[in-house]
Amino acid sequence: MLIDGLQCGHFTPEVFTALRRGNIAAVTVTCGFWEDPMESFDALGRWRDLIAENAETCAVARTPAEIDAVNASDRTAIILGFQNTDLFGGRIRLVEMFAELGVRVVQLTYNNQNAVGGSCYEPNDGGLARFGREVVREMNRAGMLIDCSHVGERTTLEAIAHSEKPIAVTHANATSLVPHSRNKQDAILHALRDTGGVMGCAVYRNITGDYYCASVRNWCEMVARTVDIAGIDTVAIGTDYGHDNTPADYAWMRMGRWTRGIDHGASSAGKPVKTPKAEWLAEGVSGLGQIPDGLREVGFQPPEIEKIIRGNWMRLYAATFRPN
Structure with missing residues (x-):
C-alpha cells in the first residue's frame, strides 16, 4: 500500500476504483488553485458530496489513524488539500476554520507571488512575507x-526555517537531476532532511523528463538518486498525476484570472497543452502499483521501500496533522 502526496484533476468512480487497483492507501487531492475563500468552501462541499457518493471505495482521512482505519475497510483515504493560500483570503482566522473542515495540506504559493511569499517562476523571490510568517505559524x-512545491527557493528555505514543524514539497524532483524551475535545489533537499521534512517525487513529464518517464525502473533510478542527495527518510511519492484534465482545466491552472495572455506553466511553447503520461502509466493511475517492484529492482531493501512508499508520509502526517 502506497501514499501519493498529490494528485489533481477529475475524480470519478472509475478513478477511485483504479486507485484501489493500484494499492493506493492515501492520496492528497487538489481542491483548488486560485479560488477565493467562498469558492474554496464550494469546492470542499463538492468534494464531500463526491466522496459520499463513492463511500464504498474512499473516505476522508484527517489523521494517520484515520488513514489506517480507511485502509482497513479496503478503501483509499482522501486527504484534502489546496495548492495555494488564496483560500484564506488574507484572513488569518480562516486557517483554523479550513482545518476544522478537514483541510490538511496547503501549498504556500501557486506559480505567482502572493501575500505569503514568492513562487518558483518569479525572477526575484523576496522570501517569506510578514503575512507569510503568520500563516506558517498558524498552519503549525x-x-x-505546509507545502512548498511551487514555491520559490528563498521562500521555501525561509518557510523551513520559520516553521516549528517539518514541511513538505509534495510534488517535485531534484533540480540537479532534472533542471526545471518547478524542481528543488539540493540545498532545499538538505534542509528538508535536516528538519524532518519530506519531498514527494513526481511523474509529471514536464518536470520529470523523458528518460525517467520511460519505465518504472528509470523512474525508480531517479528516486534512488534523490535518496543519495536527501537521505532515505526524506524521499517519498508525490506524482502530480492529473486525471482527465481538459484544455479549460489547464487554462485555469496556468492562467487563472491573473492574465489576459498565454502562460505555459511547467510546459513551454510548442509542446502539447496536455503532456503525455509516463509510458509506464499508460494504463492509468493503477500503474503506480508497480513502484514497489521497481524500487526493489534498483536495489532498495524492504524497510527502505516501506519508507518511500508510505512510512515517510505517515511520519510527517503524525508530526503535523491536527488530531481530532
Whole structure:
C-alpha cells in the first residue's frame, strides 16, 4: 500500500476504483488553485458530496489513524488539500476554520507571488512575507502541513526555517537531476532532511523528463538518486498525476484570472497543452502499483521501500496533522 502526496484533476468512480487497483492507501487531492475563500468552501462541499457518493471505495482521512482505519475497510483515504493560500483570503482566522473542515495540506504559493511569499517562476523571490510568517505559524498551530512545491527557493528555505514543524514539497524532483524551475535545489533537499521534512517525487513529464518517464525502473533510478542527495527518510511519492484534465482545466491552472495572455506553466511553447503520461502509466493511475517492484529492482531493501512508499508520509502526517 502506497501514499501519493498529490494528485489533481477529475475524480470519478472509475478513478477511485483504479486507485484501489493500484494499492493506493492515501492520496492528497487538489481542491483548488486560485479560488477565493467562498469558492474554496464550494469546492470542499463538492468534494464531500463526491466522496459520499463513492463511500464504498474512499473516505476522508484527517489523521494517520484515520488513514489506517480507511485502509482497513479496503478503501483509499482522501486527504484534502489546496495548492495555494488564496483560500484564506488574507484572513488569518480562516486557517483554523479550513482545518476544522478537514483541510490538511496547503501549498504556500501557486506559480505567482502572493501575500505569503514568492513562487518558483518569479525572477526575484523576496522570501517569506510578514503575512507569510503568520500563516506558517498558524498552519503549525491548526494542524496543516505546509507545502512548498511551487514555491520559490528563498521562500521555501525561509518557510523551513520559520516553521516549528517539518514541511513538505509534495510534488517535485531534484533540480540537479532534472533542471526545471518547478524542481528543488539540493540545498532545499538538505534542509528538508535536516528538519524532518519530506519531498514527494513526481511523474509529471514536464518536470520529470523523458528518460525517467520511460519505465518504472528509470523512474525508480531517479528516486534512488534523490535518496543519495536527501537521505532515505526524506524521499517519498508525490506524482502530480492529473486525471482527465481538459484544455479549460489547464487554462485555469496556468492562467487563472491573473492574465489576459498565454502562460505555459511547467510546459513551454510548442509542446502539447496536455503532456503525455509516463509510458509506464499508460494504463492509468493503477500503474503506480508497480513502484514497489521497481524500487526493489534498483536495489532498495524492504524497510527502505516501506519508507518511500508510505512510512515517510505517515511520519510527517503524525508530526503535523491536527488530531481530532
